[in-house]
Amino acid sequence: MKQVYLFLFSALGLYACESANTKAKPLLDSSFVITGTITSVDTGKILGFQLFSDNTPTDTIRLDKDGHFTIKGMATEPLMGNIFCINATESNRIQPLSLFVEPGITTTVASTTLANLSTAKVEGGNSNNEVREIESIISSYSKKMDALKDSFKIAYQSGNQSAFALIQDKALKLSQEMRMSVFDYAKEHPKSHAAAFYAFRFLSPEINGDVVSKVYEAFDATIKKSLYAQKIQEVLNVNKRTAIGSTAANFTLPTPEGKKIQLSDFRGRYLLLDFWASWCGPCRQENPNVVKAYQMFKNKGFTVLGVSLDEDADKWKEAIQEDKLNWTHVSDLHGWKSDCVALYGIEAIPSNFLLDKEGKIIAKNLRGKDLEDKLAEILK
Secondary structure, eight states: OOOHHHHHTSOOOOOOOOSOOOOOOOOSOSEEEEEEEEESOOTTOOEEEEESSTTOOOEEEOOOTTSEEEEEEEOSSOEEEEEEETTOOGGGOOOOEEEEEOTTOEEEEEEEESTTGGGOOEESSHHHHHHHHHHHHHHHHHHHHHHHHHHHHHHHHHTOHHHHHHHHHHHHHHHHHHHHHHHHHHHHOTTOHHHHHHHHHTOOTTSOHHHHHHHHHHSOHHHHTSHHHHHHHHHHHHHHHTSTTSBOOOOEEEOTTOOEEEGGGGTTSEEEEEEEOTTOHHHHHHHHHHHHHHHHHGGGTEEEEEEEOOSOHHHHHHHHHHTTOOSEEEOOSOGGGOHHHHHTTOOSSSEEEEEOTTSBEEEEOOOHHHHHHHHHHHOO
8 A cells, every 4th residue: 555645745646547447428519629738848748648537548649830739539528637748757757737628618728838737727618617626625735745744754764753653643634634625525516527536536445435425425316427426336336345244256267277266165264365466576575474374374274365466377376486375376367457356446466355264354454463463363
């Protein structure tokens, strides 16, 4: 999981999400237009545009000699998009411009430079007015976070753990307050596509499911059918499937030898359903802890099922051998596109679920000694 201060102390980055596509009925004419001007463009800079929809290709933005550009596309509903610099380097990172396109509407980007791209004024469509309102809410919290930056850096570099913890607690509190403010805006604007988008982007595992449900239920019928609201509903469905006390969703996947294994085959034993991959550094670092727990409790009715997000079968098999993972392993070798990723709402690895003998989820994401302690508690 990303450390909270990295999220809070950075600019809001809005990037496409790779989840199942949802269909929405056209609300208006399906064409949109974006016009604008980028001045003083350096030679070799290439701009791109991409919608926050599923499997949407990146369009190249072509500027005329005066820096003018026009983007035309199709959308069945208002959608968020990004104008960004394709070949920006790490040392010269250019923040993207986020804007909404609306079917039948021309969106205008005021003349700007690449350095000021992210703050360019955008006109056209009610959604962009709402974006400005929401960004204003976010900005108010960003200013509060700026006040913590220097003290956080000093505490981190000096190793002052108590000061570090205090600042991190403040950051967590501000993070929660910011998310709740965005959710409150969404509930107060039930017909807003922009509110649905930001509500989706601000979801996190720490947010109570009831809070998210209330946000979704506040949307009117049209917004509930929109792409971003349907993505919120997908998250709610995953949360329900993976809640403590729920029966873990069954699946069938092949072992390295090609034998088909079902999750339900492990009923009658306590099971750690462990999502990992050979290329995942944190997973490989955690593997010795899982091995230790397995050795301690394998004779007391406990085992592990490793679900790999690998795509290379040889590297997967090599990692199993190198890390001495002597339990059952399965994978469809589809990486992040595996059906299991969506089924269990996996957003980062390592990730795990501890199941009881009946296949019910009794704990999540146990690491190191926490896994040992939980197993010792239930396998006395």
